[in-house]
Amino acid sequence: MSTNLKVVGASWIKTRISTFILVAAGFLSICALFIAKIERPKYDGTYCATMFWNEKxxxxxxxxxxxxxLHNIPKGAARICYKDSMYQNGWSQLEIETEEKYPDWVQAFGAGMLEGTLTWSNIYHHWANTISSPCDTDESSQNFCTWLRDTVESNYVEMKKTAKLRASHDHYWHQIDLLTYQLEGMYFGWQRGAKRARSGLEEDFELTDFLLLNLAADIQDLKENFTLTLENGKKSLNKIFPNARASMLVKLFPDFEGNFKFIMGHSAAASYSSMLRMQKRYKFKFHVSPINWNTNTVPGTDISFSGYPGILASIDDFYMIKGRNVHSVVGGVSIRNENPSLWNDINNNNYHIPLSFRIMTASRLGQNRKTWEKSIGRYSITGSKQWIRVDLKKINLLQKLHSNNNYSKIDGLNDLGVHDIILLSEQVLNKYKTKDLTTSMSINWTSLWCNGIPKLKEISLFSGIPFENNNSNMKIVESNMTNLEDVDEFLRKNAFRGDLLGEQASPYGNIDMKLFTFDPVLEITDYNAISGPLFTKQKPRFFNNDISIESLTIEEPNKIYSNENSDEFNIEIISSAEPSKIPAPARLIRNDILAIAKHRYHHNRPFKWSEVDDNGVNHQGQPNEWNFSKVKPVWAWHSQ
Structure with missing residues (x-):
């Protein structure tokens, strides 16, 4: 009897367990259906991190x-948000913000660590494309790179030592010191990111590699120095293509209602291997002095720029700067130097400040013309540039004067305080000069186009370019440009595509376009950027009576019309939409010039790596086709 009872009890327990299992399964099924109907959050690929720090x-x-x-990301000493959208629009986007209550060196090192650890993969690709690959090209390149690494390392050691000694009593050297902290923090962060990803690369990457990335604007000058003075080489200026230059155009004018507008366009020129592009924004709350924390933060605390992975500055030289009594936009292009003998006066044993360090220091300390000049021109040798700096805050003064009809004479502008709004600065090696263009541009409503040809007489003569030949360049481009669409068309028309030169093809040319406008009445700025080699949107035709460009051959050059005094390649291509023009006197054209004429004629399609012979040019991490639209960065943390 007892045995039967045990059996029955056991069955009852098993039955209860089975019932519980079925109920639980049913409940889970209902939950699964309920959860399935809940919309899952959609992410756009933005990753964020926070750097915390304390003394212990x-x-x-x-x-x-x-x-x-993104606005809810904890602040800490520094915080970052990063999105890699290279394959979607040709740009990555990175934003870093630091907190004023932390020591400046903590802010700088922490910001560098965050950037290095989140962008380690793109940093490695950019290094492989632009530094490692060219150094392996041939024996001459290897010799130069060996010398370059030794020179860069010794210069950095001396620069860092000087910064440590002078930072406490010199504002300039304090900012240089912080840049070394940021750079070394980025290197440390890169190692951490590569290690977390188990890439195995961290052991092969040194701090010098980061230095070389940040000397991209200086390396060409250093190579000329190496070739001309250390190897007794021949003149090696005007590399690759004479007209493959960065281009920049600015214009200040009143609209039909009498309100001022400022428009600006900028296009960088570089190897296509460098097209891993990144929109960056640094909101660093650095102080003027590292000793007295009662001092204010630096004037330029909010700097946005078009840049590259692993590099502290823009390199293609386009900056938008905000902060305490500062609102400015800065653009730069490489300037021509036809005087190789200048290198004989350069002492290679003296340290110099790389351009990336000088321009970021100037952006932070440059509250006016005096502080800007002091920073950008100090210890300058390499990274020769032609700069335009526009003080957007002062355009409001022009607006008021114009509205009240308070100026009609050029001589009276300075008396009314209208000066240093549009500043042209030129540097060739250790020579630096500046000119205020406010008067000419605010009276004549002209457009200024900079493409690397010196505009200041002293710099022109110093660099070996006869001033009388380019004097017309100072007359400034007359145009009816009134909006960014006009600037877009102008830059595309004057862009260069080295990949379209047939047998002479090389992946080098204008690789982007930045478009900027400012309305001083509403105090609104608008900024858009396009990544990739530029191409026109309408097919031009070659203008020589009834001769088409297809009928011209490189082997047998024809008589075609050109401007013999032009500094550019002597070919005039006129859009089919434009009326007929009176051609210049005819002359025979060299084969290479004719090749460029054909290049410009076919300059109406996007660049594809798969369609060109890249000549072994590395392009890791890049999309195949560069046919992207304008991008307007949307930042998470707005200005306070």
Missing amino acids: TGFNIEYWKQRND
Whole structure:
């Protein structure tokens, strides 16, 4: 009897367990259906992290994975949000913000660590494309790169030593010191990111590699120095293509209602291997002095720029700067130097400040013309540039004077305080000069186009370019440009595509376009950028009576019309939409010039790596086709 009872009890327990399992399964099924109907959050690929720091524990990074609520990211000493959208629009986007209550060196090192650890993959690709690959080209390149690494390392050691000694009493050297902290923090962060990803690359990458990335604007000058003075080489200026230059255009004018507008366009020129592009924004709350924390923060605390992975500055030289009593836009292009003998006066044993360090220091300390000039021109040798700096805050003064009809004579502008709004600065090696263009541009409503040809007489003569030949360049481009669409068309028309030269093809040319406008009445700025080699949107035709460009051959050059005094390639291509023009006197054209005429004629299609012979040019991490639209960065943390 007892045995039967045991059996029955056991069966009852098993039955109850089975019932519970079925109920639980049913409940889970209902939950699954309910959860399935709930819309899952959609992320756009933005990753964020925060750097925390205190004196006892040091630095600690918290990673927040993908986030949509970017404004809720904890601040810490520094925070970052990063999105790699290279294949979607040709740009990555990175934003870093630091907190004023932390020591400046903590802000700088922490910001560098965050950028290095989140962007380590793109940093490596950019290094492989632009530094490692060219150094392996041939024996001459290897010799130069060996000398370059030794020179860069010794210069950095001396520069860093001087910064440590002078930072406490010299504002300039304090900012240089912070840039070394940021650079070394980025290197440390890169190692951490590569290690977390188990890439195995961290052991082969040194701080010198980061230095070389940040000397991209200086390396060409250093190569000329190496060739001309250390190898007794021949003149090696005007590399690759004489007219493959960065281009920049600015214009200040009143609209039909009498309100001022400022428009600006900028296009960088470089090898296509460097097209891993990144929109960056640094909101660093650095102080003027590292000793007295009662001092103000630097004037330029909010700097946005078009840049590259692993580099502290723009390199293609386009900056938008905000901060305490500062609102400016700065653009730069490489300037021509036809005087190789200048290198004989350069002492290679003296340290110099790389351009990336000088321009970021000037952007932070440059509240006016005096402080800007002092920073950008100090210890300058390499990274020769032609700069335009526009003080957007002062355009409001022009607006008021224009509205009240207070100026009609050029001589009276300075008396009314209208000066240093549009500043032209030119540097060739250790020579630096500046000219205020406010008067000419605000009276004549002209457009200024900079493409690397010196405009200042002293710089022109110093660089070996006869001033009388380019004097017309100072007359400034007359135009009816009134909007960014006009600037877009102008830059595309004057862009260069080295990949379209047939047998002479090389992946080098204008690789982007930045478009900027400012309305001083509403105090609104608008900025858009396009990444990739530029192409026109309408097919031009070659203008020589009834001769078409297809009928011209490189082997047998024809008599075609050109401007013999032009500094550019002597070919005039006129859009089919334009009326007939009176051609210049006819002359025979060289084969290479004719090749460029044909290049410009076919300059109406996007660049594709798969359609060109890249000549072994590395392009890791890049999309195949560069046919992207304008991009307007949307920042998470707005100005305070």
